Amino acid sequence: MSARKQKLINKPEAIVDEMLAGFCAAYxxxxxxxxxxxxxxxxxxxxxxxxxxxxGGSGHEPAMLGWVGEGLLDVNVVGEVFxxxxxxxxxxxxxxxxxxAGVLLCVSHxxxxxxxxxxxxxxxxxxGIENVDMVILYDDISSAPKGSESERRGTxxxxxxxxxxxxxxxxxxDLAAAKALAEKARxxxxxxxxxxxxxxxxxxxxxxxxxxxGEMEIGMGLHGEVGRGRQKAxxxxxxxxxxxxxxxxxxxxxxxxxxxVLLNNSGSxxxxxxxxxxxxxxKMLREADIKxxxxxxxxxxxxxxxxxxxxxxxxxxxxxxxxxxxxxNGAYMKQV
Amino acid sequence: xxxxxxxxxxxxxxxxxxxxxxERDRLNRLDAALGDGDHGTSVSAAFAAAATDIAELKQxxxxxxxxxxxxxxxxxxxxxxxxxxxxxFLKGAGHLRGIERVGxxxxxxxxxxGLQGVKARGKAEVGDKTMVDALEPAVTAFCGADExxxxxxxxxEAAREGAESTxxxxxxxxxxxxxxxxxxxxxxxxxxxxxxxxxAVDDWWGANPTPSTLQFEExxx
Numbered sequence: 001m002s003a004r005k006q007k008l009i010n011k012p013e014a015i016v017d018e019m020l021a022g023f024c025a026a027y028x029x030x031x032x033x034x035x036x037x038x039x040x041x042x043x044x045x046x047x048x049x050x051x052x053x054x055x056g057g058s059g060h061e062p063a064m065l066g067w068v069g070e071g072l073l074d075v076n077v078v079g080e081v082f083x084x085x086x087x088x089x090x091x092x093x094x095x096x097x098x099x100x101a102g103v104l105l106c107v108s109h110x111x112x113x114x115x116x117x118x119x120x121x122x123x124x125x126x127x128g129i130e131n132v133d134m135v136i137l138y139d140d141i142s143s144a145p146k147g148s149e150s151e152r153r154g155t156x157x158x159x160x161x162x163x164x165x166x167x168x169x170x171x172x173x174d175l176a177a178a179k180a181l182a183e184k185a186r187x188x189x190x191x192x193x194x195x196x197x198x199x200x201x202x203x204x205x206x207x208x209x210x211x212x213x214g215e216m217e218i219g220m221g222l223h224g225e226v227g228r229g230r231q232k233a234x235x236x237x238x239x240x241x242x243x244x245x246x247x248x249x250x251x252x253x254x255x256x257x258x259x260x261v262l263l264n265n266s267g268s269x270x271x272x273x274x275x276x277x278x279x280x281x282x283k284m285l286r287e288a289d290i291k292x293x294x295x296x297x298x299x300x301x302x303x304x305x306x307x308x309x310x311x312x313x314x315x316x317x318x319x320x321x322x323x324x325x326x327x328x329n330g331a332y333m334k335q336v
Numbered sequence: 337x338x339x340x341x342x343x344x345x346x347x348x349x350x351x352x353x354x355x356x357x358x359e360r361d362r363l364n365r366l367d368a369a370l371g372d373g374d375h376g377t378s379v380s381a382a383f384a385a386a387a388t389d390i391a392e393l394k395q396x397x398x399x400x401x402x403x404x405x406x407x408x409x410x411x412x413x414x415x416x417x418x419x420x421x422x423x424x425f426l427k428g429a430g431h432l433r434g435i436e437r438v439g440x441x442x443x444x445x446x447x448x449x450g451l452q453g454v455k456a457r458g459k460a461e462v463g464d465k466t467m468v469d470a471l472e473p474a475v476t477a478f479c480g481a482d483e484x485x486x487x488x489x490x491x492x493e494a495a496r497e498g499a500e501s502t503x504x505x506x507x508x509x510x511x512x513x514x515x516x517x518x519x520x521x522x523x524x525x526x527x528x529x530x531x532x533x534x535x536a537v538d539d540w541w542g543a544n545p546t547p548s549t550l551q552f553e554e555x556x557x
Binding site: 012057089205208 | 422
């Protein structure tokens with residue numbers, strides 16, 4: 001499967017700004033655009049609550065734009081395609097999210113996101129902006145071995161963390177508690193992705209990496225990073241049979257556990273394919289006596305037009321279930 | 337010319353911006369083999385923004401120019417490369433505080449501070465297939481020369497060689513590390529843009545831009 005090099009855009013250098021203009025116009029009741037690259041809640045949360053900022057490159061839509069809203073994130077600082085925003089915009093995001101109870105900067109673990117978050121916090125200290133902390137989020141089991149979890153990348157499973165942390169920070173909690181909750185949700189989340197195709201940069205038109213017809217890669221990152229190597233493409237059932245046990249073994253999940261399940265479309269798989277895949281996921285979980293509290297199937301954290309998917313599981317206790325089930329109103333995450 | 341006045345430093349950044357723009361497509365193609373294919377676009381946008389931001393400063397000092405460049409590079413480039421490239425100028429800016437005209441030894445300190453900052457921020461050493469492979473030999477060559485004139489030329493040659501040396505390396509830092517041996521045969525785009533920057537400065541120096549030829553409104557000290 002080759003990447004689609006022809007894009008329906010105007011000027012390559014304007015893609016991020018034109019996308020944000022369109023998104024914020026479409027969902028003006030939920031979000032608004034501030035200072036060019038900040039997507040903020042249309043109605044800020046009440047004073048005295050911890051603010052949540054998430055920075056990140058674009059090209060993963062609807063992540064993280066679709067998670068800004070009530071019961072979710074307060075601000076998304078948007079970077080260029082696959083490129084984290086710099087410290088200047090992150091600091092503006094922190095200021096925009098500050099409701100007087102501190103701000104937690106959520107970082108999807110990639111080198112660019114982490115370095116710019118660290119720089120932003122250094123500048124905050126120099127400029128006397130207090131009560132700001134950051135939490136590094138990761139979930140991709142293919143990017144570092146068990147025991148080295150903190151070196152893993154952030155991928156589709158952060159979906160669970162944003163939702164639970166957003167719900168938590170609607171309550172009367174402090175910054176330290178918010179960070180602890182984010183870590184708890186993260187530490188119970190595991191993801192593994194696969195890919196059948198590459199994607200092409202809408203900026204340069206270049207294919208990100210070569211992928212031969214009939215091949216697949218297990219463990220590919222959100223930007224096409226190498227995972228656990230190439231192999232011959234398998235059927236849907238065989239692909240799940242290869243991937244899901246690796247996720248279950250990693251946490252590990254045990255019989256009797258309850259979990260949230262996300263089957264995330266990386267870009268151009270069909271829903272038909274995803275439902276076929278989910279059928280096998282559900283069967284395997286049932287046989288392992290792992291109860292599915294809720295399942296989500298769709299394109300939530302994409303890699304442009306890549307044909308592939310990720311399975312993400314989050315083990316939940318009563319607290320995390322309650323937070324998952326709490327109301328949320330983002331453009332791409334609604335819970336009533 | 338034995339020292340560099342702020343107006344000249346601003347002009348130097350402008351010449352870097354123009355050179356990188358002319359190399360943009362080549363840098364994009366290098367990056368396409370190892371990354372997103374947009375390194376040339378992002379680094380040229382960053383230096384163009386730096387030149388614009390500097391032009392808006394009122395009577396800037398050398399440190400102001402370096403700090404404006406750091407912020408423009410970090411914020412316009414973004415990503416790991418923006419943070420690391422920007423750190424080069426951020427650390428150098430610290431050394432320029434209080435200096436009116438930049439002498440050869442001042443520039444050595446600026447480049448050394450920048451290099452150490454880059455290595456610490458990116459946790460990279462020579463041989464990791466990053467910009468450090470071009471930057472470290474360039475800074476060493478610069479410091480080994482007695483005068484500005486020969487120093488820029490020697491630094492440029494060292495940067496070019498360093499960039500070329502990345503071709504046979506497996507990346508140990510940055511996103512290209514995920515490609516492991518698939519990265520072999522491709523020159524690191526960050527190292528290449530360091531070589532382009534030194535080339536630009538060497539040519540700029542050769543053109544001998546004196547303060548009187550510059551439009552920058554700056555009182556002669």
